[in-house]
Amino acid sequence: MKTQAMVMTDFNKSLELTEIEVPHLENGQVLVRLAASGVCGSDVHIWHGEDKRVKLPLIPGHEGVGYIEDIKGQHCSVDGQILHPGDLIIWNRGISCGRCYACQVLKQPSLCQERITYGINNPCDTPPYLNGCYAHHIILTADTDIIKLDDSTDPVTMVSASCSGATIAHAFDMCRIKPGSTVAVQGPGPLGLFAVAFARALGAGTIIVIGGTASRLDMCKKFGADMVLDRKSVSKKDRFDTIMQVTGGRGADIVIEAAGYPDAAKEGLDILAMGGTYLSTGFAQFTGYAQIDFFSQIVRKNAIIKGVWVSDTSHLYDAVHLISKNPPLFSNMVTHTMPLDNANQALELMASKKALKVVLTN
Ligand SMILES: [Zn+2]
Ligand SMILES: [Zn+2]
Numbered sequence: 001m002k003t004q005a006m007v008m009t010d011f012n013k014s015l016e017l018t019e020i021e022v023p024h025l026e027n028g029q030v031l032v033r034l035a036a037s038g039v040c041g042s043d044v045h046i047w048h049g050e051d052k053r054v055k056l057p058l059i060p061g062h063e064g065v066g067y068i069e070d071i072k073g074q075h076c077s078v079d080g081q082i083l084h085p086g087d088l089i090i091w092n093r094g095i096s097c098g099r100c101y102a103c104q105v106l107k108q109p110s111l112c113q114e115r116i117t118y119g120i121n122n123p124c125d126t127p128p129y130l131n132g133c134y135a136h137h138i139i140l141t142a143d144t145d146i147i148k149l150d151d152s153t154d155p156v157t158m159v160s161a162s163c164s165g166a167t168i169a170h171a172f173d174m175c176r177i178k179p180g181s182t183v184a185v186q187g188p189g190p191l192g193l194f195a196v197a198f199a200r201a202l203g204a205g206t207i208i209v210i211g212g213t214a215s216r217l218d219m220c221k222k223f224g225a226d227m228v229l230d231r232k233s234v235s236k237k238d239r240f241d242t243i244m245q246v247t248g249g250r251g252a253d254i255v256i257e258a259a260g261y262p263d264a265a266k267e268g269l270d271i272l273a274m275g276g277t278y279l280s281t282g283f284a285q286f287t288g289y290a291q292i293d294f295f296s297q298i299v300r301k302n303a304i305i306k307g308v309w310v311s312d313t314s315h316l317y318d319a320v321h322l323i324s325k326n327p328p329l330f331s332n333m334v335t336h337t338m339p340l341d342n343a344n345q346a347l348e349l350m351a352s353k354k355a356l357k358v359v360l361t362n
């Protein structure tokens with residue numbers, strides 16, 4: 001049996017639709033027919049050759065939802081159900097070793113030094129070859145954590161749980177949100193939208209979003225933001241004054257950075273309340289330095305600053321359940337769907353920021 005994938009053989013060049021022989025499965029491996037493959041902002045960085053983990057030739061794509069076509073032996077879902085052909089599934093995009101210091105002592109598998117991510121680490125000349133989601137089929141290894149989805153799930157809506165949804169679930173796993181906590185979100189992209197939705201679901205009080213794209217800020221309101229501040233029309237000082245005004249002069253208890261540029265960190269720590277927590281989720285690679293006044297912005301506030309690197313299976317589980325509560329809302333996040341062989345156009349759309357989220361429908 002043969003399948004097709006969009007293969008990246010060179011950085012900054014077009015991906016090519018390529019026929020690939022589906023290998024015989026090994027014990028525990030699962031052959032999945034992809035129903036939806038998410039195009040992530042970090043795929044654009046991969047395409048530009050900015051991710052040091054990548055080896056070519058690569059089938060990109062770390063976000064997938066699909067139907068099981070074949071299983072060799074047995075593979076159970078994370079809640080112990082035996083999986084069968086025909087089941088609709090989503091899986092943790094990363095596989096951690098379970099044996100290293102990060103996995104066993106820190107109990108933070110997202111920091112595993114051996115962590116392998118579909119569509120990033122393993123080139124498609126390495127077995128089982130079908131190692132990414134920009135394809136009609138992917139082979140999941142025996143140690144991949146799989147979540148079985150309800151048959152009624154819309155794969156296109158659910159696929160964002162894989163990456164941005166799970167990463168924001170990880171952020172909220174690192175802080176204590178109380179009923180009434182004020183949450184400020186920097187950046188209204190997919191990460192920012194999930195931040196708004198999680199904050200609302202977890203009982204936040206006022207949710208404020210700072211961003212630079214009006215249409216995305218409108219989307220944040222749909223997702224539950226009480227106030228949006230457009231940094232193109234509202235100055236930094238006015239943003240600060242407004243946030244202080246709505247928080248009784250205290251600032252935001254939790255600030256989530258989902259923007260990925262260093263200046264955001266400076267502003268985020270300014271608007272952070274005494275005793276507040278700053279969660280940084282938006283930096284996928286080095287983008288420069290931020291100048292921080294440690295006395296006023298951190299020490300004097302007892303501020304907690306936490307980096308959020310990718311996610312683990314528990315975070316994916318949380319994101320799946322968040323989306324399952326209100327699929328029509330999350331369907332708004334996907335601005336473009338297109339067939340697999342339009343993957344080059346999809347990457348261009350994400351690079352130009354004309355699309356909020358593109359999903360390949362295979
Ligand atoms: Zn991603
Ligand atoms: Zn490990």
